[in-house]
Amino acid sequence: MNINFEIRIILVAVVVLAALVAGLVWRSRTGRSKKVSNGGQIDLAELGATKNGQPVTAFGERLTFLQFSSEFCSQCVQTARVYKDLEQHSEGILHIEVDITNRLDLAKKYNILQTPTTLVLDASGRVTSRIGGTAKEQTIKDEIGHFNI
Amino acid sequence: MSKSHSQIDPRGPRFGAAITSVLVLITFFLALDASTSALAFSLFAYVWVAFLWGVLFGNAKHPYGWLFRKFVRPRLQAAKELEDSRPPRFAQLVGLFVASVGFALAFAGVESGIAIAAAAVFMASFLNSAFNYCLGCQMYLGLRRIGIIRG
Numbered sequence: 001m002n003i004n005f006e007i008r009i010i011l012v013a014v015v016v017l018a019a020l021v022a023g024l025v026w027r028s029r030t031g032r033s034k035k036v037s038n039g040g041q042i043d044l045a046e047l048g049a050t051k052n053g054q055p056v057t058a059f060g061e062r063l064t065f066l067q068f069s070s071e072f073c074s075q076c077v078q079t080a081r082v083y084k085d086l087e088q089h090s091e092g093i094l095h096i097e098v099d100i101t102n103r104l105d106l107a108k109k110y111n112i113l114q115t116p117t118t119l120v121l122d123a124s125g126r127v128t129s130r131i132g133g134t135a136k137e138q139t140i141k142d143e144i145g146h147f148n149i
Numbered sequence: 150m151s152k153s154h155s156q157i158d159p160r161g162p163r164f165g166a167a168i169t170s171v172l173v174l175i176t177f178f179l180a181l182d183a184s185t186s187a188l189a190f191s192l193f194a195y196v197w198v199a200f201l202w203g204v205l206f207g208n209a210k211h212p213y214g215w216l217f218r219k220f221v222r223p224r225l226q227a228a229k230e231l232e233d234s235r236p237p238r239f240a241q242l243v244g245l246f247v248a249s250v251g252f253a254l255a256f257a258g259v260e261s262g263i264a265i266a267a268a269a270v271f272m273a274s275f276l277n278s279a280f281n282y283c284l285g286c287q288m289y290l291g292l293r294r295i296g297i298i299r300g
Contacts, residue, residue: 001181001260008181015177019272023280070293072239072285074159074232081230100290107294114287133286 030133033120033143039127042066042119047106049096060087060094063128063147064121068112071101075134079116082135090144092123122147154235157209158228162237164221165203165213166278169244172196173267173274180264190255193263196270197248203241207234236285240277243284244270 003011042059047066049056065083069076076097083095100106100115110119118131120143128146131139173196179189199213208214251266276282292298 001186001264002183003181005182008178011181012174012178015268015271016174016275019275020279022272023276023282026276026282027280070286070290072236072289074236074283075286077232078230101293104294107290113291113294115290116286 031131031136031139033129033131033135033139035129036119036127039119039129042121042125042127044125047096047098048103049098051096056094056096058094059121059123059125060092061123062092063123063143064094064096064125066119066121067095067097068100068106068110068115068117068119069097070099070115073115076116079118079134082140083118086140086144092147093144154233155207155209156231157214157234157237158217158222159230159232160222160225160228161214161217162208162240163278163281164217165208165211165237166240166274168213168216169196169199170271170274170278173270177264177267177271180261180267186263189263189267193248193251193267197245197252200241200245200248203238204245208237208241209234236283239285239289240273240283243288244273247273 044056044059047056049066065086067076067080067083069080080095080097083097087093087095098106100112106112110117114132116134118135119127120129120131122128129143131143135143172192176189176192176196179185179192199211203211247266247269251262251269254262254265273282273284277284289298
């Protein structure tokens with residue numbers, strides 16, 4: 001290829017700018033919650049979720065953060081830590097983490113493409129909203145606010 | 150998730166990704182002109198070897214990991230939390246794959262192969278270092294779902 005020096009410089013600038021814009025768009029979109037209307041009922045037995053080695057049989061009294069994680073996901077660990085902290089310091093909040101690396105049936109059923117993905121459930125286990133990526137602090141505050149905690 | 154895997158300072162891989170992003174951006178520039186394309190080829194070959202090293206031995210045993218521990222971490226505050234060493238290793242594998250595609254295209258006679266692959270690697274490594282974008286989080290499950298990766 002033979003491209004002018006000026007054009008080459010411009011191409012480099014375009015690539016850098018594209019990456020910068022992609023990063024800013026991704027950062028503003030990730031971790032926000034989307035309302036789910038007519039959300040389905042979560043079946044705890046189907047999830048096969050365990051907590052401290054015991055199967056989970058009940059939802060949180062106020063709300064449940066159902067977090068789907070996978071292998072090779074550094075942000076899943078950080079996200080789990082945030083939810084666990086909430087669970088300890090607020091009444092009625094339950095955090096359930098399900099590793100779907102080998103549960104592609106669940107990934108398909110809940111249409112999960114990235115991890116962490118969190119489904120926010122009401123007291124009866126219905127999905128009320130969905131958070132793709134590491135939840136922003138404000139997102140979590142808003143979600144908890146909806147349940148008047 | 151097994152907890153037995155080694156834990157590393159999450160800023161280490163981001164530092165390595167920053168070095169990679171600079172090198173591949175230079176590669177991209179050099180690959181655009183015939184007079185410097187051989188140089189671009191050599192530089193990208195070095196980047197390929199660095200990815201291979203990361204895949205085989207992990208970030209902790211990588212020269213960039215060593216540079217980070219020796220020169221960067223002493224100037225930073227202690228890490229708030231450590232992270233699993235496997236996600237960054239997965240990112241190295243993705244980098245190795247993309248760089249390999251670039252060489253395959255170049256050997257097949259596609260003149261812009263190295264430039265295209267270098268631009269793609271730049272996007273990923275820049276997003277990783279500047280925005281803490283995690284390839285494993287975004288891609289692993291999708292690749293599993295379409296059957297490219299098996300568990």
